[in-house]
Amino acid sequence: MFGILRLAYKLLVNDKAKFTALLIGITFAVFLMTEITAMFAGVLNRASATVINIGARIWVMDPSVQTVANTIGMPDYALDAVRSMKGVKFAVPLFSGGALVKLQDGAYQSVNVIGLDDTSLFGRPQMEQGQIESIYAEGAFLVVDDSEFPKLGNPKIGTVFELNDHRGVVTGIAKVATSALFGVPSLYTTYYRAIQYIPNPRYTISYLLIEPKNESDIPSIQKQVQALGYLALTREQFETKISNFYMFQTSLGMNILIMTIVSFVVGLSISGQTFYTFILENLEKFGALKAIGTKNRELVLMILFQATFTSLAGYGLGIGLCTLATALAKMRLPDYASRITYGNLGLALLMVVIIAAMSSYIGVRKVLRIEPFDIFRG
Amino acid sequence: MGTVAIHADGLNKWFGEGEARTNALKDVHLDTTFGEMVYIVGPSGSGKTTLLSVLSGILRPDSGTVLCEGADLWKLSNDELATFRLSKIGFVFQDYHLFPRLTTAENVAIPLILRRTDWDKALIEAAKYLEIVGLKGRANLPPVKLSGGEQQRVAIARAIISQPDILIMDEPTASLDGDTGRSIVAFVKEKFLNANRCILIVTHDARINEFATRILHMEDGRLSNEERHQNE
Ligand SMILES: Nc1ncnc2c1ncn2[C@@H]1O[C@H](COP(=O)(O)OP(=O)(O)OP(=O)(O)O)[C@@H](O)[C@H]1O
Ligand SMILES: [Mg+2]
Numbered sequence: 001m002f003g004i005l006r007l008a009y010k011l012l013v014n015d016k017a018k019f020t021a022l023l024i025g026i027t028f029a030v031f032l033m034t035e036i037t038a039m040f041a042g043v044l045n046r047a048s049a050t051v052i053n054i055g056a057r058i059w060v061m062d063p064s065v066q067t068v069a070n071t072i073g074m075p076d077y078a079l080d081a082v083r084s085m086k087g088v089k090f091a092v093p094l095f096s097g098g099a100l101v102k103l104q105d106g107a108y109q110s111v112n113v114i115g116l117d118d119t120s121l122f123g124r125p126q127m128e129q130g131q132i133e134s135i136y137a138e139g140a141f142l143v144v145d146d147s148e149f150p151k152l153g154n155p156k157i158g159t160v161f162e163l164n165d166h167r168g169v170v171t172g173i174a175k176v177a178t179s180a181l182f183g184v185p186s187l188y189t190t191y192y193r194a195i196q197y198i199p200n201p202r203y204t205i206s207y208l209l210i211e212p213k214n215e216s217d218i219p220s221i222q223k224q225v226q227a228l229g230y231l232a233l234t235r236e237q238f239e240t241k242i243s244n245f246y247m248f249q250t251s252l253g254m255n256i257l258i259m260t261i262v263s264f265v266v267g268l269s270i271s272g273q274t275f276y277t278f279i280l281e282n283l284e285k286f287g288a289l290k291a292i293g294t295k296n297r298e299l300v301l302m303i304l305f306q307a308t309f310t311s312l313a314g315y316g317l318g319i320g321l322c323t324l325a326t327a328l329a330k331m332r333l334p335d336y337a338s339r340i341t342y343g344n345l346g347l348a349l350l351m352v353v354i355i356a357a358m359s360s361y362i363g364v365r366k367v368l369r370i371e372p373f374d375i376f377r378g
Numbered sequence: 379m380g381t382v383a384i385h386a387d388g389l390n391k392w393f394g395e396g397e398a399r400t401n402a403l404k405d406v407h408l409d410t411t412f413g414e415m416v417y418i419v420g421p422s423g424s425g426k427t428t429l430l431s432v433l434s435g436i437l438r439p440d441s442g443t444v445l446c447e448g449a450d451l452w453k454l455s456n457d458e459l460a461t462f463r464l465s466k467i468g469f470v471f472q473d474y475h476l477f478p479r480l481t482t483a484e485n486v487a488i489p490l491i492l493r494r495t496d497w498d499k500a501l502i503e504a505a506k507y508l509e510i511v512g513l514k515g516r517a518n519l520p521p522v523k524l525s526g527g528e529q530q531r532v533a534i535a536r537a538i539i540s541q542p543d544i545l546i547m548d549e550p551t552a553s554l555d556g557d558t559g560r561s562i563v564a565f566v567k568e569k570f571l572n573a574n575r576c577i578l579i580v581t582h583d584a585r586i587n588e589f590a591t592r593i594l595h596m597e598d599g600r601l602s603n604e605e606r607h608q609n610e
Contacts, residue, residue: 003491003500007484014479288475291436293464294492295457373437376548377427378472 004294008302009309011282018281021274022310023317026355029267030318030348033260035325037344040256042337046181047246048239050096050114053176054123056209058221059238060091063231066245068238069182071096073203078230082208085224087217092117093205095194098184102162103153110184111152111163113141115194122209125188130157130172135190140171142188146179163187166197181337264351271314272359275307279363286367287375299367307360315352319345380411382445383544383576384433389442391428402428403439404599412543415567415577415589420596426580427548429601433578434467434546435459447543464492468537470547474529476521482532483508483517489540507535510569527558534562538570545570545577556585563589 013019045052050068051059060082062072082091095115102108116123116135124132128145135142141163143155155161159170174188189197195204210232212218218234225232233241247253279286286299322340329336391403402425410416418426431437433444435451444451447466454462463469468489476485486504491497505517511531513524521529530550537545545566551559563579563586571577579590587593595602 003494003497006497007480007488007491010484011477011479282477284475285477288471289488289492290460291463291469291471292489292492293460293462293467295460297457298492371437373428373431375475376431376436376469376471378548 004298004302005305008305011285011302012278012306012309015278015281018274018278019310022271022278023314025267025270025274026311026314026352027317027321028270029263029355030315030352031321031325032263032266033351034319034322034340034344034348035338036256036259036263037347038322038326038338038340040252041341041344042339043181043252044243044246045178045339046337048242049176049178049180051235051238051242052178053125054094054114054209056094056123056207056235057212058210058218058232058234060208060210060225060230060232061206063229065231066249067242068096071206073201074205074208074230075203076205078228079205079208081228082210082225085221087213087221089211089213090120090122091208091210092120092122093191094123094207094209095191095198095204096206097194097198097200099164099187099198101152101168101185101187104159104161105153109151112180112182112184112186113163113194113198114186114188115191116188117209118190118192121190122211125174125176128173128175132172134171135188137169137171139166139168140189140193141168142172142174143170144174144176144179144186144188146176146186148179148183148185152185163197164199168197260347264355267351268355268358271310271355272362275310275359276362276366278306279303279366283366283370284375287370287372290370291372291376296368300364303360303363303367307356307363311352311356315349318348380413380573382409383412383414383447384408384410384578385445386433387443389429389432389439389444391425391432391437391439401599403432403442406442406599406601407603408433408594408601410576410578412576413571413573413591415571415579415591417587417590417593418578418580418596418601419582419593422582424596425599426596429596430546430548430578430580434469434544435463464489465540466543468540468542468545470530470533470537470545470550472549472552474521474533476529476532476536478520478522480520481518482513482521482524485521485532486535486539488536493540503539504535507539508532511535511565527554527562530554530558530562531565534566543575545575547577547579549581549583550579551581551583551586559583560586 047067062074065072079091079093082088097113099111099113100108101111121132125144134140143152155170157170157172161168180186210221212221222232290299326338326340386406386408389403389406393400393402406429418429420426428437432439438452449462483501483504486507487500490500490503508514508517511534513528513531516524521532550562567589
């Protein structure tokens with residue numbers, strides 16, 4: 001069996017021009033598909049950064065909220081109502097909103113402020129420097145050390161700034177798992193300081209965070225919240241909602257979809273066409289092999305091997321190229337959002353498998369149809 | 379007479395439909411024995427290639443039987459037929475059908491590789507056969523670098539490397555000049571033919587008639603069984 005595969009390999013690789021064209025086609029398609037979907041995955045991940053970082057099990061919001069960035073305030077009585085619901089272990093308010101910081105050098109910088117519940121500090125970040133309790137100090141803010149951190153002039157503990165004309169002081173540096181999409185630094189403070197410092201409409205609670213007593217209580221909590229006129233989503237549901245918003249309510253998702261399809265079609269046509277020409281050119285020889293005594297099954301095996309080998313080589317090259325491009329981009333742009341997830345790799349692999357399957361299907365059909373008699377007759 | 383190599387009876391083969399329907403083989407009967415070098419001659423379109431194909435397990439007849447070394451060929455499955463061809467029959471095609479992207483030695487080694495011989499062993503064996511056909515030192519060249527006669531010898535080396543019992547050649551000298559054609563046929567007869575082997579050749583080329591042990595005539599799908607030994 002190995003000898004036949006080696007024969008197939010030689011027939012393929014020794015045809016340097018076609019083999020190169022095949023590799024380039026697949027590499028190019030894989031590169032484009034992975035690059036584009038990775039970028040999209042990166043964007044989606046960042047769009048849900050707050051949800052991921054706070055980590056609450058259930059998020060209650062106004063039903064009109066579409067992404068984590070556009071919050072609609074909820075009144076305090078909603079908090080009391082939720083707290084008394086069956087199945088709720090505890091519930092806390094969360095503030096999330098934009099503000100303007102004036103740095104010591106006089107420059108202004110927009111920031112996103114997250115106000116944590118004063119008593120529990122639920123959703124607190126991990127600290128890199130300083131203590132979480134320092135958040136209770138006069139005018140205290142924790143700065144998140146993400147890729148946006150330098151935009152605040154790389155502050156240290158004790159750095160003073162103005163936030164909407166109030167004095168603020170950095171009392172700690174927080175670590176964060178996922179940085180946000182919008183390119184502005186994030187600050188943590190307490191809920192009450194946040195609503196004091198940042199002018200608000202009548203209602204001040206951006207989100208209510210609920211911890212259920214049991215996973216099984218979630219559906220009933222969602223129903224009770226709905227009866228109250230609000231929307232309760234699990235963390236996963238909220239992330240999906242945000243993803244869906246970017247995918248379907250902005251042109252982003254459609255463009256990504258179009259680009260992915262285009263790169264798939266380009267890859268398929270280049271490689272399919274080249275592989276088809278390769279088979280056609282060797283068709284008589286395959287016929288001669290058949291006459292000599294090669295079984296159909298063995299010919300199919302040879303073609304499948306050729307298609308699989310080319311596809312996997314192209315896949316590897318494409319992914320390699322993509323990783324390289326991402327690494328280079330991240331060197332120059334620390335903010336670069338691209339994320340190569342297993343999902344991206346799987347999607348590209350699936351497409352490559354489809355390309356290989358379709359190309360070899362055409363080849364196999366051709367080769368199974370040749371009559372060795374026609375070859376013999378010349 | 380030696381033992382029977384091929385026994386064929388009542389072979390019929392039609393091609394095409396309606397107006398274009400032709401009867402390429404008409405009730406053909408044929409017996410060949412080992413030790414023979416049989417020529418089949420006749421005008422173009424008389425059915426010579428069709429007959430060779432039916433006898434060697436390449437083309438299924440519409441009726442009739444072929445017993446090849448006792449095996450009833452057209453009762454075998456497609457896979458069994460392939461195995462039969464691989465182990466018993468060597469083919470030399472009219473236009474060689476060598477793989478241009480493989481070396482000469484790799485081309486010759488193909489039947490052994492198909493028979494699961496280890497790659498390196500097959501190539502060593504191929505080099506030996508290239509030496510036998512007078513192409514020593516050409517093992518690593520691609521076949522396109524060789525002349526027509528040399529390519530024909532590569533095709534012969536490929537046909538005989540697996541030591542088949544029956545060698546089938548269709549117009550082996552058609553694209554060669556007279557002297558080259560004669561020397562190739564003489565060579566095959568000398569190196570390959572023995573009491574346990576049989577060669578079937580289709581040819582138009584009267585210049586090689588002297589090598590035949592028997593010449594059969596074909597006309598319009600009929601094989602005349604009046605034989606003419608060249609020594610007669
Ligand atoms: N696949 C086919 N479809 C239709 N007709 C065919 C086919 N193959 C052969 N024929 C017809 O069968 C007849 C015999 O053909 P065959 O090739 O056996 O002749 P031949 O004696 O080998 O001729 P040549 O000397 O030109 O090679 C011819 O009339 C040919 O047109
Ligand atoms: Mg013919």
